[in-house]
Amino acid sequence: MPRTAIVAALLALLCAAAAPAHAAPVDDALAHFTADKFPETDRGIDELVASGAPTAPAVLGALGDGRLLFDPGSHRVYYAEASGALDDAATGARADGVAQGALKKVRLNNGIRSKLAAALGGLDLLSPDRAKRLAAADTAFHTPDPKSLAAIDAALGRETDPAAKAALLQARAAVVATSGAGPEADRLGAIATLTARGDGDALNYVNQAAAAPDASPAVKNAASAAASSIRFTLSLWQALQNAWYGLSLGSVLLLAAIGLAITFGVMGVINMAHGEMVMIGAYTTYLLQDLVAAHAPAWSEASLPIAVPAAFLVAGAIGVGIERTVIRFLYGRPLETLLATWGVSLILQQAVRTAFGPDNRPVSAPRFMAGSFHLGGLEITAGRMWIVVFTLAVFAALQVVLRATPFGLRMRAVTQNRRMASAMGISTGRIDALAFGLGSGIAGIAGVALSQIDNVSPNLGQSYIIDSFMVVVFGGVGNLWGTLVAALGLGIADKFLEPFAGAVLAKIAILVFIVLFIQKRPRGLFALKGRAVEA
Amino acid sequence: MQNHRTFGPRGLVFLAVLLAAAALVPASSLLTPAGSALHLSTYAVTLVGKYLCYALLALSLDLVWGYCGILCLGQGAFFALGGYAMGMYLMRQIGARGSYANPDLPDFMVFLNYHSLPWTWWGFSSFPYAVLMALAVPGALALVFGYFAFRSRVTGVYLSIITQALTYALLLAFFRNEMGFGGNNGLTDFKDILGHDVRSDGTRAALFATSCVALALGYVVAAAVTGSKFGQVTVAIRDAESRVRFLGYRVEHYKTLVFTLSAMMAGMAGALYVPQVGIINPGEFAPANSIEAVIWVAVGGRGTLVGAALGAVLVNWGKTYFTGAFPEYWLFLLGGLFVLVTLFLPQGILGLVDRLTARRRPGPPAERPVAPEEQVLPRPVAE
Amino acid sequence: MDRFAMNRRQALLGASALAATATLGAPRAFAAGETVKVGVLHSLSGTMAISETTLKDVMLMLIDEQNKKGGVLGQKLEAVVVDPASNWPLFAEKARGLISQDKVAACFGCWTSVSRKSVLPVFKELDNILFYPVQYEGEECERNVFYTGAAPNQQAIPAVDYLMSADGGAVKRWVLAGTDYVYPRTTNKILEAYLKLKGVAAEDIMINYTPFGQSDWQTIVSDIKKFGSAGKKTAVVSTINGDANVPFYKELGNQNIKATDIPVVAFSVGEEELAGMDTKPLVGHLTAWNYFESIDTPENKSFIDRWHAFTKNPKRTTNDPMEAHYIGFNAWVKAVEKAGTFKADPVIDALIGVSVPNLSGGFSTVMPNHHITKPVYIGEIGADGQMNTVWQTPGLVVAQEWSPYLEGSKDLIGDWRKPMSCGNYNVKLGKCGGAA
Structure with a gap:
């Protein structure tokens, strides 16, 4: 899934001390944004992340907020700071003297928004801001993806805050329950974690765990017991x-x-x-x-x-x-x-x-x-x-x-x-x-x-x-x-x-x-x- | 025999005008050529025909409110039920001439995937049955509702509000497409009534004449009831319910009977209204419509019968005129009219007429003493 | 110098053209009493005033502009505005008054289906023309009505197609939420049949109806949320009627349902409705129309400028039904000129085939089924209350007045050209007059 690839790439980007800037791939990636078409924008995000450009997080953030602009004439891409000042998307340098009126906004749709949220959310798993980590863990819980398991485990290893840790564990449980893979003990643990959470999503994941083709009888029993317990809690709530x-x-x-x-x-x-x-x-x-x-x-x-x-x-x-x-x-x-x-x-x-x-x-x-x-x-x-x-x-x-x-x-x-x-x-x-x-x-x-x-x-x-x-x-x-x-x-x-x-x-x-x-x-x-x- | 006592001179004039209109208006509309000074356009005929139906509704309301002290804020419900009964008959008359040419089902049922006619629609291809239902359904509803409410001595504003709840509940129910009455679009695009094209001038004139006669009949019945000994008891109930009860009268029986009669009159008004306006839709159940009917009665003069009919015609004529002449400001005019009438004409237009004639000619002031306002509210006690 | 010369030449050209029109127009200058009346039948009070008042204003503007251009057939147009007050029998009464008392040549009006149904017998009986500018449920094709709004296949089906595409999020689970009246009922019926045809299982479709003016959406929105948490991408197709939308969207925002989780595509929410909402929590939710105020064409820009000037309000929004009136009015003018008369019958015949520019840069044509061809746009609600187009049909869509997805109407077509002249011709039986 490309989304996970983005997460991995961005993680790599952050962890790498100083990735050498490749001027050409960045420009190619940014050129996609100037086409003013959604599939092109989509590809632009992938290539931008793959290029490892240091401006990538800033550009993606700007794109999500509707602050990413391009010049239809020169095909240059800029992003506006909160102050209104323009920065060049390729270099991050202040772009003074560019007339804002001539620029067009890079358009968004829900597909692009989701993609960006996942890309930036992956980054946020390691954010120093506790609230951002919590939100990222929540996103991971709601969009369980087997490939993000590594990122979650990495984040779990570093996490010290108990609430964030609990959220990460739930996200991990969601991934394990829905993946239909992994050792039996791991799956049983996931079911227990989900039962403790006890909401509609948890019920949905537990059912998926039971329906997995290679689920052992123990997992099946645990899942069905968990499902009925969650259902009861849910009806009370x-x-x-x-x-x-x-x-x-x-x-x-x-x-x-x-x-x-x-x-x-x-x-x-x-x-x-x-x-x-x-x-x-x-x-x-x-x-x-x-x-x-x-x-x-x-x-x-x-x-x-x-x-x-x-x-x-x-x-x-x-x-x-x-x-x-x-x-x-x-x-x-x-x-x-x-x-x-x-x-x-x-x-x-x-x-x-x-x-x-x-x-x-x-x-x-x-x-x-x-x-x-x-x-x-x-x-x-x-x-x-x-x-x-x-x-x-x-x-x-x-x-x-x-x-x-x-x-x-x-x-x-x-x-x-x-x-x-x-x-x-x-x-x-x-x-x-x-x-x-x-x-x-x-x-x-x-x-x-x-x-x-x-x-x-x-x-x-x-x-x-x-x-x-x-x-x-x-x-x-x-x-x-x-x-x-x-x-x-x-x-x-x-x-x-x-x-x-x-x-x-x-x-x-x-x-x-x-x-x-x-x-x-x-x-x-x-x-x-x-x-x-x-x- | 005692016509003079029952109707009074005003009532006789009213009846004479109605019967003359029933004869002359169709003649003028059908026999004189368009453009002649005597000619009444179809537009005018249907318009006045509609006012006459409203007048009958107002009359029915005056019967319960003016003479029995029951302020019904749900009179529109009976009117609409009567209208639906007639509308269902008219729908059945369309037969296979609908868009989908389905001989058994009205169009809206075809596109809502009905496969057979719901039981509520059985029998409505017969005109006598539809007329019977236009009287019986509102009557039965009023009978049941009234019997229980009056037996439990629900009075005054409590009664008003639950009648409002009744019509509001019916409004919501009829909006539901599952009810099988056409939902919000209601019943429309009628073709024939008793084998005659509803859109032809002849049918319109006949409907107009029927409305005149129905209003006259309604008036005769209402006047006969209110002029009888039975009517004296209901007036007594209006003025002092407890005392009448202590005298040994079964108050709830009197009230239920008047209420049922009034509902049947309203149902008849609705049945005549629908073929003339060409549509019946749940909007007729809206509580605001019933409140407006109360206002017609108040404007004309409560407890006068003739005044109620007059008020209905005048207010609706004003509405027609204002919405055409001052589309942006007519609500100011109508609202202002209601406020001014309440403040300065507490007995309505007929009350004003009485006062003026009394001043001109000395003697007994008003022909019919206007009842003291009943106390609808308990003397309130703040918490 | 060069530029100046150009300008002067242009100015001269303009002046001579003006003079020419003046000389041509002089003998045909409006004589007293030589006016032709046009009925404007839109509620100015009551529940529908919120939507319909704007349409009255746009008609006044169009008629005013036409008069400045010299009227039609040398005659001045006069708008007759009445207020049917959102009261359906009053619509019929006013329609009769307009046609038989004011002798209007044509009427522009109605918003709700019930108001159209109420005036329909009057237009048929007195043989006049009604231009109906609002998207509706279809299943009707009358000789005296021209439907300038969208039929379901010009709005609802493209919207669902978009959501099913990868671009729209590859939606697998559908909530069809509507107000309980005929337009949502029929549209949802068509959509349900269409979705099932596309392989959507019955348990992946949730249908919900609410009464008019529903203001408490807590339970329903939480049900939608629950329905959407079953692991498949879910979208809401909303046919919720005008007034109930504000509380609905407010509740969506309050319960934190974002467009990226469960997008809502609405068919009755336009720029005008959004002007009454704080749209920041709604960014990304969708609407489907045939016109957006944000569409970037010279025609649209000029229309908006004229509208702002006419209403003396630079903030007045424009919306889809306004464009429908714009198309309908221009088509009527063209047909009157083609027929050389204002009489209803020749104009009705002349209208078929008339093509007039729409505001999105193309032409809309009046088809033999009395509906018009339209492009379909899917727009995203932006923080500024405008729609940003995210998708559009490649060409114009022809209206299907009788839905092929409904049992009762799949064999029907409408064609008002002679010799067929039939609104419900059954192609299977080969005769006019519907099914069976």
Whole structure:
């Protein structure tokens, strides 16, 4: 396999103290890059590595990053440094005075990218950087190749870091298990190592070990025992994984519904414009991110956290505006709030469409929200995890506001008994406006989080409004804890159903369940008790 | 016998207009030459025919909401089910004239590799059966759904939201191609109804006249129900459900009955709608459509029957006009209209008319006192 | 001196040409009321506004440019824009209004298949022309519709061919993921039949459907990951509809699925959709279209410049359905001039065989099946949100409106030339009117 040949060649390249430069082969190799064709580029990589040119690692690195350029006229190849300066690919010397505009990029496709990753990954097995070694061992595990056994063994001999050593051992086990060769003891050891790893890849390799034509009965037995053990572990982890997915879906539902639990649940406004508040929060995030990127690029990582208070204020202010101009005339006529807020939602959607255009707006993820990590056999994506944490934090903060602040006390007083509260000197109009603003502001905050997982488009709110109403009603109108339990419960139920029923049927089943559940408990999960209910 | 009491002068005018339209519009469309001042184009006929179907839907909604206090946010589901029943009949009438010329299967089943007609489609080549199903399926769904919901005393906003869940679940279900109802593309490209070409002017005029008559019939039935003793009980339920229950009435029976009747009316509206617009697709189940129907009723005047029909025609006419004249801004106009009507015309357009006439002529203010708004929510208690 | 002389000569030439047009054009200058209406039937609100609004804008630009060139047959064109609001019955109503009230000569519109199906009876009944610019599932060939988007064999099958080739990664295991509606269903059916024909085993094909607007992709993406870890090179063929793509790609990025591990080739993701995404985690994933904004030809460059000038927005992207409208509109203009009338019937006949330049440097021809010939490009998503072409068909591909890979349609062809004039001619039975 050429890939392994590259690894070996590059290793040789590094180990050799100072390989004499062969000018001609390097130029021949580089000439392939100027043909602007993928098969030529492929050959160029092989020849470049074989040539042993000292610039080879730099050139390959540049190729992978899209920094390798060529001059279609003179057929010279250059690579750009991070600073933007150009170096000549053949000599590594600074190439000043070359007009960058005339240069063309050497194009990549996935085949070339894989080839480069393997070539550079082979190098990384011996890298002084521990993280790079770990990544290289992981690549070797996922692309087991009998010919890389020597390189892995060489790396194992040098390795001192325990984690890196374990990763290398697993990579070695993968190679041994899939190669169908080697002594029996070696194969049994590999199976044991893979069983300890216990993931889907390990299962796949163990099965391959069992299927090897010359596998002894002992190996076969060990492999089948290992496979069933891994399968059992996997099914346990899968259940946990589903629970995590459910928790994460539930937290999105909760986040979207929590503002509605105030405006609808507590204040009694059937707020069809709730989804648009979420959308406005998401657009605030987008605007803020653009603003930060334009004026303070150093802070761009922080634009998402900054967007949280900003979205709260923007959506909250719009909410107060709506309350003062429309809703306050409709207290005591809850059904009419449905009609008016429906109208408001149409206006807000079209306003955003007119201002920003109908297409999606890009909101990028800050680094701390990108990628995923493993917790045992559980894969947790950072973005989702932060959303779960964020949702619970918002919920907790809301509880504090409602229970421990004078505003919360007054708000509860007004919603429980408006006249009495008014008689006690509470300005009920002001409290109403602020409460509606609070609900809208929280919806805006939800928009910040949703901008990370969904489209930022004028239709964003529409996709959450029905689910939000379901959650609030299922949990019991006027009960925030009910909303919490309902959102998480429905999320988890959905995710446990999905693997069996598929996404659509799972959703239908959940809806039917809500309909049936309401028959059983006509006032939701946590019904309010007492005379107030029948009023 | 007691027509005046049942319908009132406004109702009689409404009926007269409908019946006159049923006779005159087809005549104008078919008998006068195009270009004559009296001629109504096919475009106008189908458009108004469509509005009339919406009006019947609004009427059915007013019957449950205006007179029984059940705010159904899933009325569109009954409308769509009726529409599907008719659509299935029309699909079966295409016969071997589809793209694949398969005499037994509609086109979409051919390319989804069906080999035989699913049982849900059996019998739909018969028109009476399709009409029966257009009434029976929505009716049966409402009967079962209503019986259980009203028996468990699901009221107010809880009921509204579960009716919304119902239509949303049906929307998702009908989107599924496995359901065998054509998935997202729905049923379309109809050819014949009762042996007549659906695209001919004569058929369109006949469908228009049928819609007028159906709306008139719907109105007569709704007015008869609401004007009867039974109707007085439902109004009482709307205004004070618990008291009616304590008086010994089986509230759930009344509600279930009205709900079922209303669903059947909505189903009929859907069945008439489909041949006129030429397509039925799961989009009709969208919760937004049902909310819009509520808005028509509110705009026209809740609890007036005539107002509901009027509201449906007006709002839809506005939509047709605005989407053509101000394609970029029509949502502002429509949204603004909803807000303004709610704020300034709490009793809808008919309420406004009543107020104006009452001011002009002293005497009893409104002919039909508008009910106090029922409390849909429990008095909320913050956590 | 020399250069100056050249320039002056050119300028003189230009001026005389201008004068000539002016004198020629003067008697045919637009008289009041002498306008011909063209319908633009694209949703400007609702769920489809995100895709269709751009098409409305491009039609306004094309009509404006044509008027500056002197209109068609000496008559000025007037665009009639309506908003069918992503509501399918409203599409039918608006189509009827455009044809019977506004008396448009032709309509350019629709995006979803259901909207096309909804207006189809209206176009047939009132005998008008619809130009439909979006890639679709095929299995249709109507006299009144010209399909300027791709049929499945002009997009899906070349994409699969590419992935199966060594260049594309020699893929052995396939995930066909789509939104649950007719286009993905039919495309996946065709692809499944095609893959099996190429020797792919049934257990190496995973088919998954999701509802519209699916936003939670955690389970599905992890299933894809699992399916892809069976040791064979795996690719995802995505017919996921517009809105659901952003969360899908975000989840791919979050779960760390790189294009080098499991490439995704998408048929509904264009430059416009990518403009709404952070594309850095997506680099290397693929799309298949008949046009990319990045295609380097003078025609395309000029088109993009005009588009930016017209919309006064130097960042507006261009995409494949826009090119389809560009081709369709120019073909219509040419056919009207050929027929010498705006009447639908002669124009429909004249359209067949018309060849107009496309934006990728070649010509697209309207074929007797009312579809057009197209080149197919496979592009890689770049960090700048543009597609870099990694592969293209050697020549133009003729559309197969009836797929040879489907049981019901393998014997059908469409040919609207006289004397056949049939959209579903069964070659086996030798008669018009489909199978059986």
